[in-house]
Amino acid sequence: MPGMEAVIVDGKSAASVKHVEAPKLQPRSILVRVHCNALNPTDWKHLDYFGKQGATLGFDFMGTVIEKAPDAGTSVKVGNRVAGFLHGGWDAGVGAFAQYVVTMPEYVVAVPDSMSDEEASGLCVAGITAIFGLFQNKQLGLPEPSGTELPPVDPKLKVLVWSGASSVGQFVIQMARAIGAYVIVTASAKHLDWLKSLGASEVYEYSNSETPKRIAEAHPDLKYAFDTYSMNGSQAACAASMSKTEAGKIVSLLPFDHGAVTEANPMAKCTLFLLPSVSFMGIRTFSAEFKPYYCQEDAKYIVHVGSGQDGLFYRLLSSGLVKPNRTSPQTGGLSGILSGLDRLRHNKVSGEKLVYKIQ
Numbered sequence: 001m002p003g004m005e006a007v008i009v010d011g012k013s014a015a016s017v018k019h020v021e022a023p024k025l026q027p028r029s030i031l032v033r034v035h036c037n038a039l040n041p042t043d044w045k046h047l048d049y050f051g052k053q054g055a056t057l058g059f060d061f062m063g064t065v066i067e068k069a070p071d072a073g074t075s076v077k078v079g080n081r082v083a084g085f086l087h088g089g090w091d092a093g094v095g096a097f098a099q100y101v102v103t104m105p106e107y108v109v110a111v112p113d114s115m116s117d118e119e120a121s122g123l124c125v126a127g128i129t130a131i132f133g134l135f136q137n138k139q140l141g142l143p144e145p146s147g148t149e150l151p152p153v154d155p156k157l158k159v160l161v162w163s164g165a166s167s168v169g170q171f172v173i174q175m176a177r178a179i180g181a182y183v184i185v186t187a188s189a190k191h192l193d194w195l196k197s198l199g200a201s202e203v204y205e206y207s208n209s210e211t212p213k214r215i216a217e218a219h220p221d222l223k224y225a226f227d228t229y230s231m232n233g234s235q236a237a238c239a240a241s242m243s244k245t246e247a248g249k250i251v252s253l254l255p256f257d258h259g260a261v262t263e264a265n266p267m268a269k270c271t272l273f274l275l276p277s278v279s280f281m282g283i284r285t286f287s288a289e290f291k292p293y294y295c296q297e298d299a300k301y302i303v304h305v306g307s308g309q310d311g312l313f314y315r316l317l318s319s320g321l322v323k324p325n326r327t328s329p330q331t332g333g334l335s336g337i338l339s340g341l342d343r344l345r346h347n348k349v350s351g352e353k354l355v356y357k358i359q
């Protein structure tokens, strides 16, 4: 294959579109022609914090499978539309902001026909993070959705979603509702009605300092929280919202201050999920270290979650229980991505996913 265009890291906070070698099919892998990319905060963080020169940037992509290794299994076929993620901005030749990517079938989900390319491009980082955080045993460990229809709300199964309008939050609300949870959500005021339509039973403004106290008073039996913001002490705000008499679990998406969580509520235990741990190797990133055995558990769970049409995520999407993020299509293709990252970097994206058509 001739070369391709990709967003390549030039150094800390600097990247540009370059003509580079296209990735080659590996054993067990699939080659995907990328149609669309979606942006995530981790993209600019990889650029600014690590700035690994020569690495290809980008996590989220969607495209069409154009080639498949003979030993790549049956869950994905040539011609399938798939959405996936890579650990972009880390190694040379591995990144989603490119015309072609190589990945394994377990790291992609098949895209239902009803979903546009743009909507599908933002499925994986946020959606897979939501699934791991809610359902994996070492995180909240809640039961996975079993049917294809919404169950009635169980007022005893309460889940707090802190910052529900975030990309991850939109998925967490829908997935928690899909198991019949009574979903309590915080967000900014303008999003509260929309988040009810996604499945929130109760909504609060995160900016009101009284919110944790009000939630705790209304729900002294709240035992589960998913902190999809995970900054500026939001893990402690979750802890303060939860039961003071029963053991509770919080999942955080960024490293956090254990002491502050315990001080806010000694009954609440917070765990960290970081998507790059879903590889078979250990990894040290964002001041967190994951040993190989920990990553291998995550790599096994992704087979259950992804895997084209065979995994949990496809079942949730194809049944309509879970819908993609609200998308905001942008212009400029790969070259436009850098200005989008700047909007994310400056916290100027609210309740929508920036997506780019690549080819």
Ligand SMILES: NC(=O)c1ccc[n+]([C@@H]2O[C@H](COP(=O)([O-])OP(=O)(O)OC[C@H]3O[C@@H](n4cnc5c(N)ncnc54)[C@H](OP(=O)(O)O)[C@@H]3O)[C@@H](O)[C@H]2O)c1
Pocket (backbone or CB within 6 Å): 040, 041, 042, 125, 126, 129, 162, 163, 165, 166, 167, 168, 169, 187, 188, 189, 191, 206, 228, 229, 230, 232, 234, 252, 253, 254, 273, 274, 275, 276, 344, 347, 349, 350, 351, 352
């Ligand atoms: N650990 C992992 O594997 C993993 C995976 C995905 C994401 N993350 C991290 O999780 C965070 C969320 O990711 P995302 O992709 O969902 O982000 P996103 O879509 O860019 O989140 C944007 C949302 O952040 C909310 N927000 C802004 N300021 C806030 C505040 N002070 N308190 C609460 N919410 C606030 C806004 O809510 P309003 O619109 O309501 O104001 C906005 O809609 C990021 O830090 C990201 O790096 C980690």
